[in-house]
Amino acid sequence: MSRYVLPLIAVLVMIPILILGLQSDPSKLPSQYIGKPAPEFSLQTLQDPSRTLSSADLVGRVSLVNIWGTWCVGCRAEHGFLMTLAEQKKIPIYGINWRDNRQEALQWLEQYGDPYVASGFDQDGRVGIDWGAYGAPETFLINAEGRVVYRFPGPLNASVWEQQFAPLIAGMSQ
Amino acid sequence: MIPEIGHFALILALALAACQAVLPMVGAQRNDTTMMSIARSAAYGQFLFIAISFGCLIYAFLHDDFSVLYVASHSQLALPTPYKVSAVWSAHEGSLLMWILILSIWTMAVAHFRGDRPQKLDARVLSVLGMLSVGFLLFALLTSNPFERLIPAALDGGDLNPLLQDPGLAIHPPILYVGYVGFSVAFAFAIAAMISGELDQNWARWTRPWTVIAWSFLTIGIALGSWWAYYELGWGGWWFWDAVENASFMPWLIGTALIHSLAVTESRGLFKSWTLLLAITAFSLSLLGTFLVRSGIIVSVHAFATDPTRGYFILTFLAIVVIGALILYAWRAPALDSSVGFGLLSRETFLLLNNVLLVVATTLVLLGTLAPLIVEMTSGGKISIGAPWFEVAFLVPMIPLVMLLGLGMHTAWRRQNTAPWQKLLRLPAIAAVVVGILLPLLFYGRVGLMLAVGTIAAVWIFFSSLIQPIRSWRRAPGNAGITRSALGMCIAHFGMGLFVLGATIVSAFGIESDRSLSIGESVEVAGLEFELRELRDVTGPNYSAIEGVIEVRRDGEFVTTMRPQKRQYLVQKSWMTEAGIYPRWNKDLFVALGDQLGGGAWSVRIQYKPMIRFIWIGAFVMAMGGLISVTDRRYRRRAIPEPAV
Numbered sequence: 001m002s003r004y005v006l007p008l009i010a011v012l013v014m015i016p017i018l019i020l021g022l023q024s025d026p027s028k029l030p031s032q033y034i035g036k037p038a039p040e041f042s043l044q045t046l047q048d049p050s051r052t053l054s055s056a057d058l059v060g061r062v063s064l065v066n067i068w069g070t071w072c073v074g075c076r077a078e079h080g081f082l083m084t085l086a087e088q089k090k091i092p093i094y095g096i097n098w099r100d101n102r103q104e105a106l107q108w109l110e111q112y113g114d115p116y117v118a119s120g121f122d123q124d125g126r127v128g129i130d131w132g133a134y135g136a137p138e139t140f141l142i143n144a145e146g147r148v149v150y151r152f153p154g155p156l157n158a159s160v161w162e163q164q165f166a167p168l169i170a171g172m173s174q
Numbered sequence: 175m176i177p178e179i180g181h182f183a184l185i186l187a188l189a190l191a192a193c194q195a196v197l198p199m200v201g202a203q204r205n206d207t208t209m210m211s212i213a214r215s216a217a218y219g220q221f222l223f224i225a226i227s228f229g230c231l232i233y234a235f236l237h238d239d240f241s242v243l244y245v246a247s248h249s250q251l252a253l254p255t256p257y258k259v260s261a262v263w264s265a266h267e268g269s270l271l272m273w274i275l276i277l278s279i280w281t282m283a284v285a286h287f288r289g290d291r292p293q294k295l296d297a298r299v300l301s302v303l304g305m306l307s308v309g310f311l312l313f314a315l316l317t318s319n320p321f322e323r324l325i326p327a328a329l330d331g332g333d334l335n336p337l338l339q340d341p342g343l344a345i346h347p348p349i350l351y352v353g354y355v356g357f358s359v360a361f362a363f364a365i366a367a368m369i370s371g372e373l374d375q376n377w378a379r380w381t382r383p384w385t386v387i388a389w390s391f392l393t394i395g396i397a398l399g400s401w402w403a404y405y406e407l408g409w410g411g412w413w414f415w416d417a418v419e420n421a422s423f424m425p426w427l428i429g430t431a432l433i434h435s436l437a438v439t440e441s442r443g444l445f446k447s448w449t450l451l452l453a454i455t456a457f458s459l460s461l462l463g464t465f466l467v468r469s470g471i472i473v474s475v476h477a478f479a480t481d482p483t484r485g486y487f488i489l490t491f492l493a494i495v496v497i498g499a500l501i502l503y504a505w506r507a508p509a510l511d512s513s514v515g516f517g518l519l520s521r522e523t524f525l526l527l528n529n530v531l532l533v534v535a536t537t538l539v540l541l542g543t544l545a546p547l548i549v550e551m552t553s554g555g556k557i558s559i560g561a562p563w564f565e566v567a568f569l570v571p572m573i574p575l576v577m578l579l580g581l582g583m584h585t586a587w588r589r590q591n592t593a594p595w596q597k598l599l600r601l602p603a604i605a606a607v608v609v610g611i612l613l614p615l616l617f618y619g620r621v622g623l624m625l626a627v628g629t630i631a632a633v634w635i636f637f638s639s640l641i642q643p644i645r646s647w648r649r650a651p652g653n654a655g656i657t658r659s660a661l662g663m664c665i666a667h668f669g670m671g672l673f674v675l676g677a678t679i680v681s682a683f684g685i686e687s688d689r690s691l692s693i694g695e696s697v698e699v700a701g702l703e704f705e706l707r708e709l710r711d712v713t714g715p716n717y718s719a720i721e722g723v724i725e726v727r728r729d730g731e732f733v734t735t736m737r738p739q740k741r742q743y744l745v746q747k748s749w750m751t752e753a754g755i756y757p758r759w760n761k762d763l764f765v766a767l768g769d770q771l772g773g774g775a776w777s778v779r780i781q782y783k784p785m786i787r788f789i790w791i792g793a794f795v796m797a798m799g800g801l802i803s804v805t806d807r808r809y810r811r812r813a814i815p816e817p818a819v
Binding site for chain 1: 243246247324328331332447451454455458465485486489492493496497500501503504507508544547548745
């Protein structure tokens with residue numbers, strides 16, 4: 001009997017390791033900026049090259065910074081939700097238009113709607129890299145002091161918002 | 175409309191899979207022929223609907239239907255047509271559907287080629303395959319529907335990962351999957367044997383060809399992956415001990431042990447419970463591989479997009495399949511073992527050693543793969559176990575394995591007398607030592623201990639696997655010719671020798687050199703002169719590239735012109751290295767463009783890889799040996815037709 005049970009025991013030992021491994025998802029790499037002031041930047045806005053969007057604009061109230069591009073399908077997928085969020089007017093969304101073409105970006109905002117208070121035009125991608133983004137879309141939650149509170153890589157949707165962002169925002173307003 | 179048909183066909187396939195899983199099993203318990211006969215029709219029907227579904231997904235890709243999220247994420251208008259097809263299996267959802275399709279093809283093949291198997295065994299085997307199919311179809315339908323819509327549709331897609339835009343990668347996954355999934359058949363036979371409590375030598379004869387075919391495909395699939403990594407990733411290595419590579423390599427190692435253990439079970443009726451355990455393990459490791467790749471638990475160049483829900487689903491499925499099988503094993507296997515003795519010096523002993531060494535090797539690879547996870551949990555740190563550890567650890571069981579291989583082939587079942595053995599093998603053994611030492615010395619001018627161990631092992635395998643075919647060809651006295659099965663074994667072992675030779679020589683004499691080159695400048699590597707003649711701009715269908723034109727000369731005499739490229743794919747804006755390779759049967763020259771250094775200079779990686787082709791040719795020969803052995807007459811035995819009622 002005994003030796004025939006050994007493989008079963010070996011597997012029963014291994015499975016908890018795999019479960020725990022699942023919980024430490026490597027995609028949830030914390031941003032090195034969490035708790036620190038948002039990286040400094042100053043970008044021309046998409047609509048008007050003479051105006052700028054800079055890190056100073058993020059100070060004063062809780063806001064979102066969303067890194068997007070017209071070339072990114074995930075951004076297309078989350079766009080509808082960003083529009084909903086913008087219509088609720090609970091939180092201002094700043095966009096960083098990453099590695100994109102100005103003409104195409106403006107056309108996109110015209111076609112699908114513009115959820116952003118302002119979008120910075122980050123053509124060479126430097127600012128996105130400073131933020132530690134390694135893909136688009138990525139969304140950062142910034143508190144009133146202009147510090148990064150949370151980073152979410154991938155397309156936003158209602159359930160991510162309810163589970164991950166809403167509790168943090170509720171916590172900050174108390 | 176078409177994507178919905180695909181989705182619907184998948185649901186119908188699930189219904190049929192459920193019938194196939196339940197009814198034949200119940201039928202076999204109750205001796206109900208009608209219920210058992212449902213298995214076959216269900217298998218055919220399931221294949222039909224899954225094929226329709228797969229066809230619909232291909233259609234969506236070919237027609238650039240960007241209203242399908244999966245298509246929009248992994249294709250693009252300008253993508254060349256062949257890659258639109260291979261993009262179907264370039265990511266999680268589509269490759270899962272391909273996995274399901276291949277499972278249904280295996281199931282149909284088992285249902286179709288009935289040989290002389292009893293109906294009850296077939297009913298149970300097909301039922302187990304049906305259960306696996308239910309699991310994977312649920313996985314696809316609940317967490318990974320490839321037909322999910324994107325509304326409103328995207329104007330253009332996000333493009334296929336440029337790394338995957340390559341012919342090698344178009345065929346690598348399907349062939350690898352045929353191997354991976356094929357182990358499900360051995361698994362199903364094992365479960366069926368344990369349920370019925372009947373496991374005789376015929377069972378092994380029925381199980382063996384399926385296992386060997388799966389193993390052969392897995393061998394080719396892994397070799398293709400290695401070849402692709404060599405020329406596409408731009409590193410010039412052929413194996414990286416990456417977690418996902420290991421995930422495909424572990425089932426291969428256990429599969430290799432399984433086909434050897436099956437040989438003992440078939441010929442001698444021994445090692446029964448051991449064979450069952452290996453059959454369960456081989457498929458479990460295939461599932462573990464799927465889990466590792468698709469859950470995001472391990473970071474790797476190959477890993478698919480991460481999604482914890484999928485991770486939990488596949489882990490639950492893995493746990494049910496493996497724990498279920500092992501409980502059955504703990505309960506039923508003890509009764510199946512028969513105690514027949516064998517001499518210390520016998521083929522049984524050598525095959526036992528083969529199995530032990532392969533299992534040790536698998537355990538080492540498994541530990542190395544999971545160690546980062548375990549360390550992360552216990553100490554919270556992140557470590558990575560690199561290739562150096564694997565290279566040393568893996569050689570420990572491999573050296574005795576390849577050395578014993580030649581002996582084992584020429585050892586008789588039950589017991590072997592030493593006198594005839596010595597007579598047969600003395601000359602090949604001495605010749606192997608001499609040739610193994612002279613070969614590197616004469617051609618490459620140097621010999622060392624580890625190097626000599628490798629070349630001697632390789633030559634020893636060549637000689638010992640040629641003895642039998644040569645004797646049969648020369649009609650040596652007392653030799654009754656060679657069966658297909660023995661011939662296949664000799665060829666597969668010969669392939670192993672080619673592989674060992676290639677791997678040894680390339681690791682001992684391969685040269686890698688990173689240099690900086692400006693136009694007109696030249697460097698010398700491995701006695702060859704590499705001159706950068708010009709840099710040109712090249713435009714492809716969906717990329718633009720910088721191409722270096724590098725002329726290679728030996729002693730001032732022109733050898734070849736190599737054209738490595740650095741490509742930027744336009745949609746994803748990512749840079750890819752397209753190495754320039756000058757392949758010859760006995761060596762490769764490999765040039766890859768690195769980064770632009772200041773002042774018009776480029777970093778260039780130049781490599782000289784002697785005998786690297788032998789690695790892949792060896793793997794291919796191994797697989798051919800496997801496929802030849804399956805054509806043996808005894809595997810084609812047909813049932814005596816039942817009289818009409």
